[in-house]
Amino acid sequence: MTSSHRPARAIINTNALVHNLRVAKKAAGSARVIAVIKADAYGHGMLKAAEALQHADGFAVATLSEAIALRTAGVKKSILVFQGGRSEEDYRLAQQYQLTLTIHNLQQLDQLEITPQPWPDIWLKVDTGMGRMGIAINDVDSALNRLGDTCKQLMSHLACADEPSDPLNQTQIKRFNQLLKTTGLAGSLMNSAGILRIDNLYDAVRPGIMLYGSSPIAGGDAAKQQLEPVMTLQAPLIAINSHKTGDSIGYGADYVCEDDMLVGVIAIGYGDGYPRHAVSGTPVLINGVECSLIGKVSMDLLTVDLRPSTDAKMGDLATLWGVGLSVDLVAQKASTIAYELLCSAGASCQREYDSKGTQDG
Structure with a gap:
């Protein structure tokens, strides 16, 4: 009998996932480690990755459907949804499944406000220089007033973390530090590259590519960073x-x-x-x-x-x-x-x- 599968195969070493998480946790120090398993865990299989990464402090995915799939499979840890919600139904589902949503634009906040409470927990994403997703710095105070106690954390994203010497990194860090000082909220800024090469890791870090054994630093050597291929x-x-x-x-x-x-x-x-x-x-x-x-x-x-x-x-x-x-x-x-x-x-x-x-x- 011939196989219906194509001959190529991707062999996933779950022990390497466990090892790379240990590397991330060691580098993160006291910061919480939110393992990023979006896009089917970067092609490695989201549910299997979540099982292997069970000692992470929580998970992050891109979409609500990914998060619900994790909950349906029995994952109990906190789950952060980067893209957040787009409708009243999304916010209702997030509350039902106890998910944390990102709000990254004011239109999402408008939609949340017409959604009956209780609301899901929210991380407010601020654009400190990436220019992709995040509310403007000048809108942070008003957004926080509208969110009240629902907002648990501020987050942002470094545009050039893979090139640690790029001056935009320090510009973004300075802006983020000022936001944390004025709001008194906990913060999350660092991805894999930031974890390995930048000292200030804040309350929570978000490792992604390093968990899968690739160097997050441009021109970097994963083996020298003690990362194992998955x-x-x-x-x-x-x-x-x-x-x-x-x-x-x-x-x-x-x-x-x-x-x-x-x-x-x-x-x-x-x-x-x-x-x-x-x-x-x-x-x-x-x-x-x-x-x-x-x-x-x-x-x-x-x-x-x-x-x-x-x-x-x-x-x-x-x-x-x-x-x-x-x-x-x-x-x-x-x-x-x-x-x-x-x-x-x-x-x-x-x-x-x-x-x-x-x-x-």
């Missing part, structure tokens, strides 16, 4: 072809063999979440040996130079990223970020959960 993306080698000098490989004939060489075909492509824009030379592991992507990535397949891996045979598993091969490096080769790769592959591939680790590719 997702290992693997797919089988399904063909080995002999090519002559001058033969072209793949769509557009972009790659031309510089020598007589063996070329491997691996059963994964952009239909499985592997980045189409990964360039020739992007590393792939086969039997623990680093080989190079050659030619263009297609929907279901990619090709590799097998000259370094002389023992490779059909059926061997290739590691596209994960244990032994940093997802950050692959993202760099594809001119993107690890967030996108993890979310895409996790949404496209069959996930398998392993608390012991993965076999080497």
Whole structure:
């Protein structure tokens, strides 16, 4: 019987999630750690991630539907919803499921005020320089007067936390500090990068990408930050072809063999979440040996130079990223970020959960 699943698989090491949470908690000191598990836990599976991250102080998601799914699955910890509500029904559901909503614009506040009390707990998000979501600093006092005791915390978000030396970070921190001083409320500002590189962590931190084993610092090394990869993306080698000098490989004939060489075909492509824009030379592991992507990535397949891996045979598993091969490096080769790769592959591939680790590719 043939499998209905595509061959590529994303192996999720839940022990690595537990480890990375310990790293975040150690760096956070006395601050509460709110584990961010939005977008299906960055492609790792939200419910499984919540189970592995049970020692976090709470969870954060993007949408109300994600939060309700967690509650329905039996998650009891506090859950913060970044996008907040958009209707009276949303606020009613948030109260029913005991969720904390973010208010990030005055229109949401208008909608809340016409919703019968009791209201759900609220975190008020302020735009200190990100320019994306958050009420203006000048509107904070009036918003707090309207919210009363419902508002439990102020929050904001750093635009350039992945580049710690960027002066906008200190500008935003200064603005946020002033808000906390004048309002007397607790605050939450730091994401993964801020946790690792900025001293003032406030009352609560919100680690995301670091929990999944990717460095939150631009150009950073996850291993040096004691982070372990959680997702290992693997797919089988399904063909080995002999090519002559001058033969072209793949769509557009972009790659031309510089020598007589063996070329491997691996059963994964952009239909499985592997980045189409990964360039020739992007590393792939086969039997623990680093080989190079050659030619263009297609929907279901990619090709590799097998000259370094002389023992490779059909059926061997290739590691596209994960244990032994940093997802950050692959993202760099594809001119993107690890967030996108993890979310895409996790949404496209069959996930398998392993608390012991993965076999080497």
